[in-house]
Amino acid sequence: METINLLIQYTPEISILEMSYILASVLFIVGLKRLSHPDTARNGNLWAAAGMGLAILFTILFHKKDEESIGNIPWIIGALAIGTAVGWVAARKVKMTAMPQMVSIFNGMGGACAALISLMEFPKLQESLAVSGASSMLHGETLAILFGLTIGGVSFAGSMIAFGKLDEKIGDIKASWIRYLNLFFLLMLVVLVVIIMFKHPVGGDNILIYLLTLLALVYGVSFVMPIGGADMPVVISLLNSFTGIAAACGGFLYNNQAMLTGGILVGSSGTLLTILMCKAMNRSLLNVIIGAFGGDASANAEAGDKTVKEITLSDAAVLLSYSQKVLIVPGYGLAVAQAQHLCHELDVLLTSKGVEVKYGIHPVAGRMPGHMNVLLAEADVPYEKLLEMEEANNEMQNTDVVIVIGANDVVNPAAEDDASSPIYGMPVIKAWEAKNVIVMKRSMAKGYAAIENKLFYHPKNNMLFGDAKSTLQKLVAEIKNL
Amino acid sequence: METINLLIQYTPEISILEMSYILASVLFIVGLKRLSHPDTARNGNLWAAAGMGLAILFTILFHKKDEESIGNIPWIIGALAIGTAVGWVAARKVKMTAMPQMVSIFNGMGGACAALISLMEFPKLQESLAVSGASSMLHGETLAILFGLTIGGVSFAGSMIAFGKLDEKIGDIKASWIRYLNLFFLLMLVVLVVIIMFKHPVGGDNILIYLLTLLALVYGVSFVMPIGGADMPVVISLLNSFTGIAAACGGFLYNNQAMLTGGILVGSSGTLLTILMCKAMNRSLLNVIIGAFGGDASANAEAGDKTVKEITLSDAAVLLSYSQKVLIVPGYGLAVAQAQHLCHELDVLLTSKGVEVKYGIHPVAGRMPGHMNVLLAEADVPYEKLLEMEEANNEMQNTDVVIVIGANDVVNPAAEDDASSPIYGMPVIKAWEAKNVIVMKRSMAKGYAAIENKLFYHPKNNMLFGDAKSTLQKLVAEIKNL
Amino acid sequence: MNDVLLFFLQYREAIFIIILSLFLGIEVISHVPSVLHTPLMSGANAIHGVVIIGAIIVMGHAQDVLSMILGFLAVILGTLNVVGGFVVTDRMLEMFRKKKSKN
Amino acid sequence: MNDVLLFFLQYREAIFIIILSLFLGIEVISHVPSVLHTPLMSGANAIHGVVIIGAIIVMGHAQDVLSMILGFLAVILGTLNVVGGFVVTDRMLEMFRKKKSKN
Ligand SMILES: NC(=O)c1ccc[n+]([C@@H]2O[C@H](COP(=O)([O-])OP(=O)(O)OC[C@H]3O[C@@H](n4cnc5c(N)ncnc54)[C@H](OP(=O)(O)O)[C@@H]3O)[C@@H](O)[C@H]2O)c1
């Protein structure tokens, strides 16, 4: 029979430190909760940041290991200063539209940090185990280290690839064999972890642990590589929850409440968030990970026999100027063309002519949730003008003209009436219910879901071909000349 | 410097027992979550019950204290059997409308159980403390015992009084001096707990602990006594969360995860639930505890100059028979008159004549949330006929006749248009928007909130005075005779 | 002060579990519709019957007659709370079954 | 099997805290509107930067040069995650301020 012996030396400092960790955990929880409501979100972010500051400060002040306080304090403060300066400037300077990339990088840093900690703790633990003679195969600290290393490594490598893809530095690879390679890597990772667990203490040669590190990095790359660039927000969210789990492993290792709770909170809420994101796009997580959809959407290939109506710039200008109510539906193309400022200009111009201009925002328009909000905010469009999808649809019948700028899937009627369509069931903005529709895009090309859009052939619809930016420029000029 | 030494003897049984406790806690959480959604509520109750069964079974099988297993097993099983038989039969036999009383009794039993445990553990702990020589004033186990005793005692006594009031065995006392007495008792309780904490081990004479028990019981009585009988559902919910905390004290004492989590879960969710209940009545918890409202509602005393229209039974019968759409709005009076079956009879009769009959259910009609649902379900009214308040209000303009049976506050227009009214802001059923209104009640007496109801003087309104049961009886007879 | 700190360190895990459960209890029921208030109260009432475990433990180690009697009583009371609580809740919720078929 | 049971008993409190936090993480964000998905992800991203505490601890007890270098790197990376994460989130959420004045 074994005895589990937990000895804790009481000092006031340790107690205060533990208190600070619990308080930090509570702040994380409250912060996360507030982050998920629009009115309190910004404030919630500050709560969480306060918890973090508390935990960091008290760790430096009061942490003890075997009666020894934290040393190397100048170095630590130096590192904190460098990290703060770089992180702050990078986060402040980055363009609004490049924020997902930024999140991906920061996420990767966290993963790398977790992996480094594990890499450093492993040899130490092996030594002490060699001395004490480990008895159980299922050794908690070893397990935490190995998991932290693996998951942190995968998260780091994956985040870097996700960053590259979002920044369009890395293209998409579409090859189904990668799927099998990934399964193989995953299996190897598991086998390696089991071997190390069984063999431990592994003794002087820590080769296995380096092998594990390498494998984790390789797997991280090959996991993200085949996923389409447009799905990166979902992948980042997933990797985010991975890093959370890696951080929690550290918490388990050090028996540190703040790390444990903080990490697990992010792990679980991040996973749910990933699923919610997929749901908003009417897809499953598996579908996102295993590969892009749409390649098999052949059912709607009968578009050839339909006619597409074009509208001239001057006709469009007249139509808009003499409308009472105009709804702008922005999409991914607006972001690509960087035409948000021109869009706002059009809005101001029309408003000055007595036209009521609103924006209809689909929740997954663009390539990340909230993409359109970010984009239009950058152009100083007042929030009051942005209608959510349901509001927009409610007002549709009274709307004279809907201008669809670089959007496609989010105004596709197939989501409503074509059960064979991959986007069937996704709520969309029902532009076709308005009196007139103008669609601005460069060609008849498909959108993200790679399916035909019957709206373009709708009798009410008028195409205005060309790059969104130049078309808008010309349109604004036309209206001014009227 | 002190050393905290936690020694746990490992045996497979203990580990399994701890697992079962954690599993039970998870089942409680899931159960509670499912209980709060209509579709899963019943199933959630079963989840929680499964967790409970698990925890009880594994405790009997595997619990050990100082290497000793649970003894007296025949007695324990006997007690379990008695409790199960009595509890089951009582719960099955009780009338639907007497359920709140039942909940109150069961809640009291839990409180008493917690108090008894503390009473038995206290002398044992004192002995062992006397031997070991306690060093710290803030002794966790003593604290848990004292809290468990006090809170359990208050909850027991309070629940019994609440039961008596609901069952109309105990009347209301309205005296403001009781408030001061209560404050005094509360202070005494705190002082006594502090004294015992400081003095411990208190030695052979456990008089102080008996005094504490007595005081807790007295406080429980005097706490509930002055609160109006109609507010008992709120009070029971509050006492329910008290018992939860008492159970958690036991969990702290025995370092038992299931008791700790289960108790705290009930404690926190019960408190929130109490607040939600108060909100649904547009009142604050403090307002409920400190005293009934309405006494100061003098602003609307200008009712004398308005005329009340009465309607004869035969006119009412004709009006109803030749309507297309009738909405029945039940209230507390329906429960008092026990007229739910007749109400259903009227419904069936009218439906057979081609009238569309629906029920408009206000969430706080009656004296407990869901009271009307319970009542009408007893009379086998199909659920599809019950409209929630919003639905009912949406259909109001197309409704020919609204029959208000024993309801008052929930159809009071003052909630909408009189900012000085104590119920201002509470959502109500807008009976006055229908084409005709018939109100059945015995007199012009006020309802629960003790305020005038302008609906009764509304031009569209017709009063049909009398006890709901006999009025309905006569009305049904009239309609049959048409 | 020292006592408080020692107390905290000694019970920090229990304290933390209490805090987490507190939040969880609130979060889990925060979207309950008002028609479920009473059944939920009743269900929660049954859950705090978990105090019966304490009663079983005391009873299981009772030596003298007084403890036996009190323990016996405590187990009965606890069982009443548990069994009565769950059964009453189930009866209340029985009535929501039909509602389901409506959706 | 025995190993598993021993492991469980040894870490039961941590395991339980993990379970509670799991539930809490899910409950707390379960009603997030889709427009907050990205800021929430970013905020959560900053929170897992709590791993920096581990980095500080390793660094604080580093003796040899290699550990010093790795520890230094780890602290920098962790800080990047924390500071960058919170600041980016704040910037994203800045845009929701105006929305508030609407209500
Ligand atoms: N929001 C998210 O979180 C998220 C994440 C991942 C995926 N998605 C998916 O992305 C899609 C979003 O729908 P969406 O309607 O916004 O975009 P979309 O369906 O991808 O369509 C974008 C359209 O913009 C046009 N376009 C591109 N560049 C343009 C330019 N410079 N000027 C004018 N037009 C241009 C393209 O047509 P031309 O080539 O003919 O110009 C294209 O059809 C949905 O399927 C959604 O599920 C969303």
Ligand SMILES: NC(=O)c1ccc[n+]([C@@H]2O[C@H](COP(=O)([O-])OP(=O)(O)OC[C@H]3O[C@@H](n4cnc5c(N)ncnc54)[C@H](OP(=O)(O)O)[C@@H]3O)[C@@H](O)[C@H]2O)c1
């Ligand atoms: N549901 C809950 O959870 C809860 C809990 C506590 C308090 N409350 C409060 O209770 C009130 C509920 O509103 P309510 O409209 O249902 O009830 P109410 O406002 O209390 O009115 C009930 C009416 O029924 C009449 N009545 C009594 N016995 C009757 C009989 N035998 N036959 C016919 N009529 C009879 C009474 O008038 P006569 O004397 O003239 O007949 C009385 O005006 C609200 O103020 C609510 O805030 C609700």
